[in-house]
Amino acid sequence: MQQAQYQLIIVGGGPAGLTAGLYAARGRLKVLLIEKGAAGGQVLVTDWVDNYPGFVEGVSGFDLIDKMTTHADRFGLEKKFAAITSLQLDGDIKTVTLENSEVFTAKTIILSTGAKPRKLKVAGENEFSGRGVSYCATCDGPFYRNQEIAIVGGGNTAIQDALHLTKFATKVTVIHRRGELRATKILQEKAFCNQKIDFLWNTQVKEIRGDRTGVVELLLSHHDGDESILKVTGIFILIGITPNNEILPLDQLRTDETGFIVTDQEMATTIPGVYAAGDIRSKRSRQIINAAGEGAVAELSAERYLGHQAPDQPLNCSE
Amino acid sequence: MASDKVLHVSDSEFDAKVIGNTLPCLVDFWAPWCGPCKAIGPVIDELAAEFDGKVVIVKMNVDDNPATPGKFGIRAIPTLILFKGGEIVDQITGAVGKSQLQALIGKAI
Numbered sequence: 007m008q009q010a011q012y013q014l015i016i017v018g019g020g021p022a023g024l025t026a027g028l029y030a031a032r033g034r035l036k037v038l039l040i041e042k043g044a045a046g047g048q049v050l051v052t053d054w055v056d057n058y059p060g061f062v063e064g065v066s067g068f069d070l071i072d073k074m075t076t077h078a079d080r081f082g083l084e085k086k087f088a089a090i091t092s093l094q095l096d097g098d099i100k101t102v103t104l105e106n107s108e109v110f111t112a113k114t115i116i117l118s119t120g121a122k123p124r125k126l127k128v129a130g131e132n133e134f135s136g137r138g139v140s141y142c143a144t145c146d147g148p149f150y151r152n153q154e155i156a157i158v159g160g161g162n163t164a165i166q167d168a169l170h171l172t173k174f175a176t177k178v179t180v181i182h183r184r185g186e187l188r189a190t191k192i193l194q195e196k197a198f199c200n201q202k203i204d205f206l207w208n209t210q211v212k213e214i215r216g217d218r219t220g221v222v223e224l225l226l227s228h229h230d231g232d233e234s235i236l237k238v239t240g241i242f243i244l245i246g247i248t249p250n251n252e253i254l255p256l257d258q259l260r261t262d263e264t265g266f267i268v269t270d271q272e273m274a275t276t277i278p279g280v281y282a283a284g285d286i287r288s289k290r291s292r293q294i295i296n297a298a299g300e301g302a303v304a305e306l307s308a309e310r311y312l313g314h315q316a317p318d319q320p321l322n323c324s325e
Numbered sequence: 326m327a328s329d330k331v332l333h334v335s336d337s338e339f340d341a342k343v344i345g346n347t348l349p350c351l352v353d354f355w356a357p358w359c360g361p362c363k364a365i366g367p368v369i370d371e372l373a374a375e376f377d378g379k380v381v382i383v384k385m386n387v388d389d390n391p392a393t394p395g396k397f398g399i400r401a402i403p404t405l406i407l408f409k410g411g412e413i414v415d416q417i418t419g420a421v422g423k424s425q426l427q428a429l430i431g432k433a434i
Contacts, residue, residue, distance in 0.1 A: 042422045044364030044420045046360070046364055050361045051361060066360065068363050071364075106424075135401075135418065136419075137401075142401070144359070144360065145361060145403075146400060146402065149394075149400040150400075218398075219398060220400055240400065
């Protein structure tokens, strides 16, 4: 019978993938983690993480990922940085093909591809991306010193980033299509008390307009049917996330109506030997700690599926 | 480990070292407070070694050098702009993978 090169391949190097990688490498599995960009995923754009247990004073998103990577590296996690062009997940041996045509096989797969910011899908959004349209407040906030900007959204990310952006902008207008915020009470209180933050309720952005210099104004549409213009040089679109599922065989995996993968509580997908962890999973709570926890559960499930024993190695008692 | 092949430039050096360079230049506009910028740092170092002698890999800290990013309308980082003969060939924003950056550089060589 054909032999798989790896016992486990992990697809995606955010907190879920890095934790699964840490567990697998520490558990002496023959494991490979494949990441298309830079390890870290969405945590990289998180300015400050204040609720990851053990980091009493909080930690920057970059530093947390750096520590997770270093931790997995300590156990010798093998990593490859390349985009995947196809995934064949059915059958006993799964096949992963990379953009350079390299092929890897494994008995089990953990999908931890994560999610990305959802687009507003209005005129001008793509045209002015990086020139006034942003999805990352921590990356781009300092470009808006002493300027007036807008934020679209009403969830935790939108309100936390609105607060962050008041460090730079003179005025931050939060545009929300509903009449109340979804963000947690503590964030709402901070935002309502902040003199620099204004709210436009029951309002939607219809068009982003600009010129050679970048974004200049937004065309807004209000609940009562009226339209208005808001002069801003920047618009931060923070309206939730959409799954990174482009490379996944969606005809074989059960997903929810928004394209996130459905698993059982052991992180098993509908395909035997294939698990999902982190933001790619269909779920309500999307926290870094969830992603890390799910990565651990997925790895332990994969080990059980493998009936795992450490690969045959001579016993070395000197370690 | 930062690569010694990467050329760090300031606003005052930009015209001489990038616009006037006989080789194509890939300029990485970055800042120390930007997580994605730091995350692609190792890839930038690898590219500098890989394209040594063919393309100059340049980094500009936008905090210390506001004039040049302002001139090119940069309002998001990391932004990477490819210059050839003083003209912009193409540009890309965000923490993209190494293969996308190699494809970008390929447009100038």
